[in-house]
Amino acid sequence: MCSTNSTTEHPIYDATVSKVGAYENCTVRLKGWLYNKRSSGKIIFIILRDGTGIIQCVASVNGIGQDEFEKLDKLNQESSLIVEGVVKKDPRAPGGYELEVKNYYIVSEAFDDYPITLKEHGIEFLLDNRHLWIRTPRQRAILTIRAQIVKACRDFLDKEGFVNVDAPILTPSACEGTTTLFSTDYFGEKAYLSQSGQLYNEAAIMAFGKVYCFGPTFRAEKSKTRRHLIEFWMVEPEAAFMTFDEMLVLEENMVTYIVEHVLANCQNELSEIGRDPEKLSQVKPPFPRITYSDAVDLLKRNGVDISWGDDFGAADETAIAKEFAKPVFVTHYPTKIKAFYMQPTPGDPETVLGADLLAPEGYGEIIGGGERIYDYHLLLERIHEHNLPLEDYEWYLDLRKYGSVPHSGFGMGIERVVAWICGLGHVRETIPFPRMLNRLRP
Numbered sequence: 443m444c445s446t447n448s449t450t451e452h453p454i455y456d457a458t459v460s461k462v463g464a465y466e467n468c469t470v471r472l473k474g475w476l477y478n479k480r481s482s483g484k485i486i487f488i489i490l491r492d493g494t495g496i497i498q499c500v501a502s503v504n505g506i507g508q509d510e511f512e513k514l515d516k517l518n519q520e521s522s523l524i525v526e527g528v529v530k531k532d533p534r535a536p537g538g539y540e541l542e543v544k545n546y547y548i549v550s551e552a553f554d555d556y557p558i559t560l561k562e563h564g565i566e567f568l569l570d571n572r573h574l575w576i577r578t579p580r581q582r583a584i585l586t587i588r589a590q591i592v593k594a595c596r597d598f599l600d601k602e603g604f605v606n607v608d609a610p611i612l613t614p615s616a617c618e619g620t621t622t623l624f625s626t627d628y629f630g631e632k633a634y635l636s637q638s639g640q641l642y643n644e645a646a647i648m649a650f651g652k653v654y655c656f657g658p659t660f661r662a663e664k665s666k667t668r669r670h671l672i673e674f675w676m677v678e679p680e681a682a683f684m685t686f687d688e689m690l691v692l693e694e695n696m697v698t699y700i701v702e703h704v705l706a707n708c709q710n711e712l713s714e715i716g717r718d719p720e721k722l723s724q725v726k727p728p729f730p731r732i733t734y735s736d737a738v739d740l741l742k743r744n745g746v747d748i749s750w751g752d753d754f755g756a757a758d759e760t761a762i763a764k765e766f767a768k769p770v771f772v773t774h775y776p777t778k779i780k781a782f783y784m785q786p787t788p789g790d791p792e793t794v795l796g797a798d799l800l801a802p803e804g805y806g807e808i809i810g811g812g813e814r815i816y817d818y819h820l821l822l823e824r825i826h827e828h829n830l831p832l833e834d835y836e837w838y839l840d841l842r843k844y845g846s847v848p849h850s851g852f853g854m855g856i857e858r859v860v861a862w863i864c865g866l867g868h869v870r871e872t873i874p875f876p877r878m879l880n881r882l883r884p
């Protein structure tokens with residue numbers, strides 16, 4: 443953009459690291475933090491990060507003068523600074539460009555040793571310092587991919603004609619069973635943090651046809667696994683008149699859209715975290731479908747001690763998914779192990795029109811969903827069977843009184859999807875500030 447032998451003074455352009463390629467040979471101003479530094483006598487190499495990427499900046503005594511050079515040489519990691527310099531193409535540099543420093547200003551000098559150095563740290567230490575840990579390129583890459591996954595969910599559903607109608611967080615009743623409710627005092631009354639926006643979605647579809655809610659959900663689960671968070675984000679589409687089979691097609695199209703979006707937009711981030719895109723590029727519809735009963739047989743053939751009617755544990759899900767290169771639907775679960783609102787399978791009331799989508803490579807359930815009971819009397823019966831307080835579900839029953847229609851929907855856990863797409867061993871790195879069994883801080 444700027445010529446190297448021009449006689450006129452160039453202006454200084456405000457730029458970001460990710461965009462420096464557009465300013466070759468120009469003088470730019472970058473604002474960021476000192477990520478790393480190494481010095482060799484008359485030259486200092488600074489790695490500057492600005493949230494959009496990292497760039498190597500080269501400062502010399504000739505370029506900035508002896509005093510400024512010495513000051514820079516003493517600057518602590520994570521000090522904030524503004525650097526002005528000329529953008530130079532350098533194929534060896536990460537990102538392909540380097541900055542030849544002409545000037546710099548210290549915004550705030552880090553005055554203590556930064557706890558997170560470039561050496562290895564234990565996971566508990568890193569989680570204690572999550573407020574600082576998120577600055578590292580790997581964490582930035584994961585959380586950037588998360589943001590793109592969230593965007594892809596919204597883009598896909600908006601494009602499909604779903605209206606975003608959000609559900610309340612403070613609720614008087616349970617959606618997914620009473621054992622995992624978080625309760626709080628609501629001016630003398632007991633309120634619970636939402637486990638799922640589904641019940642409210644079911645009201646909204648009667649007004650909008652197709653809706654989705656997208657928000658934080660809470661489960662007071664005493665499980666300490668690599669797939670469980672206490673607070674997680676769920677996107678929940680729901681549609682009036684949508685059949686069970688149509689819902690499965692929607693799910694596979696949405697998951698495929700998300701994977702394709704990440705592959706197209708997050709190449710740098712995937713390579714930063716060392717995720718091989720090859721496995722992800724196999725994710726194309728249709729996804730295989732097997733019934734719960736077939737899945738039980740499959741597990742038995744593999745020597746697993748399981749009987750029809752048992753719920754699958756994480757190891758079972760992994761064993762089932764291992765048979766497939768793509769995500770797999772497990773359908774028609776036993777009525778007894780699923781939620782109260784699930785529509786029975788026509789001709790087989792022992793099972794329901796419910797499906798879980800299991801991710802490949804051992805990531806387990808990423809989606810749970812199904813067709814909902816739309817008959818007033820059957821729903822009332824189930825509410826009684828599950829010992830749910832009728833007064834809290836009267837509004838939900840109303841939806842079956844006034845123009846009820848068959849309908850389906852599902853919930854996809856964002857963190858599980860991020861863990862799978864990024865190839866992470868644990869969901870704790872998939873959310874900015876994880877809430878886990880023994881962790882409420884920072």
Ligand code: 4AD
Binds near residue numbers: 679
């Ligand atoms: O299968 P679940 O419990 O389904 C529901 O809540 C339905 N009401 C959703 C609906 O139909 N609208 O949860 C849905 C998804 C799971 O497949 C999983 O991805 C995620 O939410 N999930 C969790 N993610 C992290 N930590 C936990 N403790 C989770 N529990 C569920």
Ligand code: MG
Binds near residue numbers: 807
């Ligand atoms: Mg589930």
